[in-house]
Amino acid sequence: MALLALAAALPLVIVGAFALGSVRLPLGGIVDVLxxxxxxxxxxxxxxxxxxxxxVVRVPRVLLAAMVGGGLAVVGAxxxxxxxxxxxxxxxxxxxxxxxxxxxxxxxxxxxxxxxxALPLAAFAGAMAAVALVYALAHSLxxxxxxxxxxxxxxxxxxxxxxxSMLLVATEEYRVKVVLFWLAGGLDxxxxxxxxxxxxxxxxxxxxxxxxxxxxxxxxxxxEEAASLGVRVHLTRLGLLALAxxxxxxxxxxxxSVPFVGLIAPHALRPLVGSxxxxxxxxxxxxxxxxxxxxxxxxxxxxxxxxLPLGSLTALVGAPYFLVALRGSERRA
Amino acid sequence: MSVIETRDLVVARGGKTVLRGVTFAVAPGDGIxxxxxxxxxxxxxxxxxxxxxxxxxxxVRLKGEVLPRWERGALARAVAxxxxxDDSSGAFxxxxxxxxxxxxxxxxxxxxxxxxxxxxxxxLAHTGIEPLGGRRLETLSAGxxxxxxxxxxLAQEPEVLLLDEPSAHLDVGHQLQLFRVLDEARARxxxxxxVVHDLQRAAAWAGRMVLLADGAVVGExxxxxxxxxxxxxxxxxxRIHAHAVPGLPHPLYSFSEPTR
Numbered sequence: 177m178a179l180l181a182l183a184a185a186l187p188l189v190i191v192g193a194f195a196l197g198s199v200r201l202p203l204g205g206i207v208d209v210l211x212x213x214x215x216x217x218x219x220x221x222x223x224x225x226x227x228x229x230x231x232v233v234r235v236p237r238v239l240l241a242a243m244v245g246g247g248l249a250v251v252g253a254x255x256x257x258x259x260x261x262x263x264x265x266x267x268x269x270x271x272x273x274x275x276x277x278x279x280x281x282x283x284x285x286x287x288x289x290x291x292x293x294a295l296p297l298a299a300f301a302g303a304m305a306a307v308a309l310v311y312a313l314a315h316s317l318x319x320x321x322x323x324x325x326x327x328x329x330x331x332x333x334x335x336x337x338x339x340x341s342m343l344l345v346a347t348e349e350y351r352v353k354v355v356l357f358w359l360a361g362g363l364d365x366x367x368x369x370x371x372x373x374x375x376x377x378x379x380x381x382x383x384x385x386x387x388x389x390x391x392x393x394x395x396x397x398x399x400e401e402a403a404s405l406g407v408r409v410h411l412t413r414l415g416l417l418a419l420a421x422x423x424x425x426x427x428x429x430x431x432x433s434v435p436f437v438g439l440i441a442p443h444a445l446r447p448l449v450g451s452x453x454x455x456x457x458x459x460x461x462x463x464x465x466x467x468x469x470x471x472x473x474x475x476x477x478x479x480x481x482x483x484l485p486l487g488s489l490t491a492l493v494g495a496p497y498f499l500v501a502l503r504g505s506e507r508r509a
Numbered sequence: 510m511s512v513i514e515t516r517d518l519v520v521a522r523g524g525k526t527v528l529r530g531v532t533f534a535v536a537p538g539d540g541i542x543x544x545x546x547x548x549x550x551x552x553x554x555x556x557x558x559x560x561x562x563x564x565x566x567x568x569v570r571l572k573g574e575v576l577p578r579w580e581r582g583a584l585a586r587a588v589a590x591x592x593x594x595d596d597s598s599g600a601f602x603x604x605x606x607x608x609x610x611x612x613x614x615x616x617x618x619x620x621x622x623x624x625x626x627x628x629x630x631x632x633l634a635h636t637g638i639e640p641l642g643g644r645r646l647e648t649l650s651a652g653x654x655x656x657x658x659x660x661x662x663l664a665q666e667p668e669v670l671l672l673d674e675p676s677a678h679l680d681v682g683h684q685l686q687l688f689r690v691l692d693e694a695r696a697r698x699x700x701x702x703x704v705v706h707d708l709q710r711a712a713a714w715a716g717r718m719v720l721l722a723d724g725a726v727v728g729e730x731x732x733x734x735x736x737x738x739x740x741x742x743x744x745x746x747x748r749i750h751a752h753a754v755p756g757l758p759h760p761l762y763s764f765s766e767p768t769r
Binding site: 257387408 | 556559561581582584585586588589590592594595596597598600601602605606609610612613617618645661665
């Protein structure tokens with residue numbers, strides 16, 4: 177039921193986000209432009225302003241918000257199951273700090289201003305390099321236990337952050353601003369190539385995670401029980417974490433840091449759809465998508481002079497929500 | 510004809526040899542209490558029987574075939590391990606957790622069938638936790654969670670049921686219930702091997718007792734005989750006193766520290 181409601185709500189929210197903004201677009205105009213772009217015959221001649229604002233600016237931005245939000249929420253739900261901890265998030269594996277380091281390197285070396293897409297590519301490379309390093313180190317310490325992964329992830333994160341700070345200090349001021357904007361998270365100026373990247377990477381990875389819902393459930397019972405039920409624990413975990421890292425790396429490369437989505441969406445939805453991954457993962461995708469589409473709408477409409485940073489908005493809303501939720505669960509326990 | 514047996518089984522854990530040549534055999538319907546002092550290798554033996562720890566030397570045979578030759582899923586359909594530690598986050602409901610016991614039968618992708626649902630319901634009924642089916646694990650007591658873990662093992666419908674300290678968190682009423690459930694499983698032909706710390710409880714329940722000390726079997730047979738032998742007293746470093754009580758089928762035991 178809740179899943180159906182979410183599935184119905186997402187298109188409504190998306191269309192609403194198409195219409196709202198610094199310039200309000202009429203619903204009829206939106207339908208015309210979408211219809212003509214999708215190869216259907218338009219009933220009326222298109223209004224060029226509406227077409228430009230909608231197709232060049234808003235549609236890619238809103239679609240990105242939905243995919244980034246949905247992807248991060250699914251990753252949150254998966255990591256919480258794998259680590260058997262309701263406050264596990266994508267920051268754990270060093271993805272975010274690795275992405276930040278990659279982005280800063282790209283800016284520092286001047287690539288970001290000369291080569292299109294260099295910053296997201298470098299961020300993505302940084303994220304993947306950090307995760308690979310975490311895996312490799314955790315494995316070299318013995319079998320990659322949960323503990324080993326967690327501690328290595330934290331260590332690599334701290335290390336990457338330290339290097340990022342040192343690089344930032346040594347970077348010219350005007351370049352620092354580029355990084356800061358990216359770190360604060362946002363979808364300002366993102367366009368169709370970004371959408372293509374998200375469609376190619378985030379959507380298939382999220383779908384694959386949903387396909388592996390039942391092994392994920394078994395894995396969340398603990399390594400020993402999962403193994404005794406016939407799950408290849410280490411291989412399954414490696415696969416799930418690799419997919420989660422791919423989504424996080426892509427989302428972070430596209431939108432910078434968008435914190436708390438992976439915590440809030442699964443946490444809010446568990447009471448409605450339960451904890452079985454079969455229901456929780458699709459629900460989290462839809463919920464996370466709705467959350468970030470709305471947050472991005474707020475980011476571009478609350479202040480008329482300039483966009484607010486999306487990542488700061490999700491944190492401003494997410495942190496208090498999470499504190500309240502935490503108090504509630506402490507009281508129940 | 511044994512369903513599972515070990516021969517000269519040597520198993521290491523964390524680079525240290527824990528089992529040093531264990532040989533014993535278990536027939537369908539057997540109820541075996543695995544006893545021994547701490548660090549004797551009881552839990553290690555259970556995990557080796559479940560195929561979770563490899564044999565360094567010797568072998569474990571399940572239905573005549575050595576464990577490494579068993580396909581993972583088939584092994585999980587034949588052998589279930591229920592540990593006293595519940596590592597799950599507790600967000601699942603009891604029914605959801607028990608249904609995961611059907612994983613070896615359905616695999617990662619196939620939906621559960623009516624037969625699976627029936628097995629889950631039977632497991633809930635046998636353990637007497639049907640009323641808790643919709644409750645989340647984190648809202649249950651340790652004892653109730655333990656019964657849920659046992660129900661998961663029963664839902665697996667194994668031929669060999671391995672239990673590590675199944676009564677650790679249970680009050681006396683639930684302990685009696687637990688061992689009755691195990692006896693019912695034995696009556697269906699399931700071989701039950703349980704690590705039991707409480708020697709009194711082990712002696713009252715088990716058809717056979719296997720005493721491990723320092724990674725080797727030092728006593729095996731009827732509980733009264735095993736506990737009467739000098740090996741038992743030596744293994745635990747205590748004196749064991751058996752008291753016959755008129756009307757009781759088995760002696761009561763008391764223990765004292767050895768006199769110096």
